[in-house]
Amino acid sequence: MAYTKRSDGRKFEQAREIKAKVGVVPNADGSAMFSFGDTVAIAAVYGPHQLHPQHLQNPEKGILRCNYNMMSFSVSDRIRPGPSKRSTEISKITEWALNKSVMIDEFPNTVIDVHIMIPQADASTRCAGINAASMALAHAGIPMRDIATSVSIGKIDKTLVVDVDKAEEDYEGGEGPTDIALTFLNSIDEISHIQLDGKISTKELKEAVKLGREATKKIYEIQKKALKQAVEGSR
Amino acid sequence: MTDKEKREIVIPGEVVATGSEHLPGDNTIRQKDNILAQRYGIVEKSGKLVKIIPLSGIFAPRRGNxxxxxxxxxxxxxxxxxxxxxxxxxxxxxxxxxxxxxxxxxxxxxxxxxxxxxxxxxxxxxxxxxxxxxxxxxxDGGMTFIINPNKVPRVIGKEGSMIKIIKDETDCRITVGQNGLVWIKGDKIENEIKARKAIEFVTKKTLINGLTNKVQEFLRGVGG
The missing domain is CATH 2.40.50.140 (Nucleic acid-binding proteins)
Structure with a gap:
């Protein structure tokens, strides 16, 4: 049976309901919340501040340090808190995805800490995390080339879908699920991150990137609106 | 709102101005015909020059501060x-x-x-x-607290007008450092707290026009 209708009734190129808010962590230098339906990510940015131990310092430019973590209650089975193989990987991926957008050459010997927390997970957490982190970095006043926008494209059986949820990620049947996480820098037209989990042909991958580009444009508008509204509120 | 022109807020990567007649100023960059923002802040156009006044971020030290x-x-x-x-x-x-x-x-x-x-x-x-x-x-003595360094010019006001009002209303000695540290010393702790609240009020409402009058109202309200 082909995947002709999405389990939650969405259109194939439709993302889940997106919510974005800036300034959710008062003690951080910058913070943001971003959610795709039931997937919620909170990012907090601290710095630039001095990096210790000293041997990690780079005298040429600043360092971005990301820390992704799922909370123990974020999924229905309790997840063991603390760093794991998976969260370490996602932290590193997030760092690479965002490194292209930040301009931290002016802050030698310093570090910018980005903490991403997932209080509720329903697949595509890394994408929500990158979106939140990117908004938090802008909110913290870090010079940037662009706001990074991330989305996951799935190939469920033979159908390409935008923003994979847990039910789709676990889909069994036909060719099975393929999950592609993509991060775009839309205004400067660059891709900063692409990850593929599953099987896909070259032609379909190109299709998926195209679909992702269109989807991130919509998400970008939501991020932009959230950042602008944070200031409008104080007028 | 009596604002002549509501000042625009931009996010990094957003196009601030188009056309070669504009010049990129602070926190902006030229990309072909467009001038892009590099930081989250308010656009200020003065003649040809386009610059961005950041809303957040750490203190950028300059000589003489x-x-x-x-x-x-x-x-x-x-x-x-x-x-x-x-x-x-x-x-x-x-x-x-x-x-x-x-x-x-x-x-x-x-x-x-x-x-x-x-x-x-x-x-x-x-x-x-x-x-x-x-x-x-x-x-010596007094209390010290931190505000967002990007709001310091607003707290001081044009030629020190804002800080003068707060000083006069609360009878406190106030020093505002460019790095966002504020020091207050008054005869009574109540006055110090009042001054602190007024300064925090200013940092929250930086974008409102006619803020000096509002602060005066605020200070009288708290006192009475």
Whole structure:
């Protein structure tokens, strides 16, 4: 049976309901919340501040340090808190995805800490995390080339879908699920991150990137609106 | 709202102006025909120049800034101070216009003390401070707190109008460092708290027009 209708009734190129808010962590230098339906990510940015131990310092430019973590209650089975193989990987991926957008050459010997927390997970957490982190970095006043926008494209059986949820990620049947996480820098037209989990042909991958580009444009508008509204509120 | 032109808020990567007649100023970059923002802030166009006034971010030290610092360590020839940025800042004994006992520097400034100083130079290695100038030196008593350094110009106001109102209404001595540290000293603790609340009120409402009047109302409201 082909995947002709999405389990939650969405259109194939439709993302889940997106919510974005800036300034959710008062003690951080910058913070943001971003959610795709039931997937919620909170990012907090601290710095630039001095990096210790000293041997990690780079005298040429600043360092971005990301820390992704799922909370123990974020999924229905309790997840063991603390760093794991998976969260370490996602932290590193997030760092690479965002490194292209930040301009931290002016802050030698310093570090910018980005903490991403997932209080509720329903697949595509890394994408929500990158979106939140990117908004938090802008909110913290870090010079940037662009706001990074991330989305996951799935190939469920033979159908390409935008923003994979847990039910789709676990889909069994036909060719099975393929999950592609993509991060775009839309205004400067660059891709900063692409990850593929599953099987896909070259032609379909190109299709998926195209679909992702269109989807991130919509998400970008939501991020932009959230950042602008944070200031409008104080007028 | 009496605003002639509501000032636009931009996010990094957003097009601020199009066309080659504009010039990119602070926190902007030219990309072909467009001028893009590099930081989250408010656009200000003055003639051809387009610049962005950031809303957030750490203090960017410049030579000549008067700041409030806290002593973090004492060395044989000066003091290491924390001014709220990543780099170290140092106040050498030679830049204190006063006779000092070199064997007992803690007598003049001890660890944890706050003082006002002027930035003498900004180098990649760190920042040098000086006490040569009027009214610079140790801050005795009072209370110190941190505000967003990007809001300091608003707290001071045009030619110090805003800070003057707060000073007059609360009878407090107030020093606002460019790095976002504020020091308040009054006769009564109530007045200090009142002044602090007023300053925090200003930092929250920076984008409102006619804020000086609002602050006056606010101060009278709290007092009465």
């Amino acid at each position: 008067v700041i409030i610092a806290q002593v973090s360590d004492i060395t044989f020839n000066g003091w290491l101070a924390d001014i709220g940025i990543a780099n170290n800042s140092f106040l050498p004994v030679a830049d204190v216009p006063k006779y000092l006992d070199k064997n007992n520097l803690a007598e003049f400034l001890d660890i944890g003390d706050f003082f006002t100083a002027k930035i003498k130079s900004v180098k990649s290695k760190g920042i040098d401070l000086t006490l040569e100038g009027r009214g610079l030196g140790r801050l």
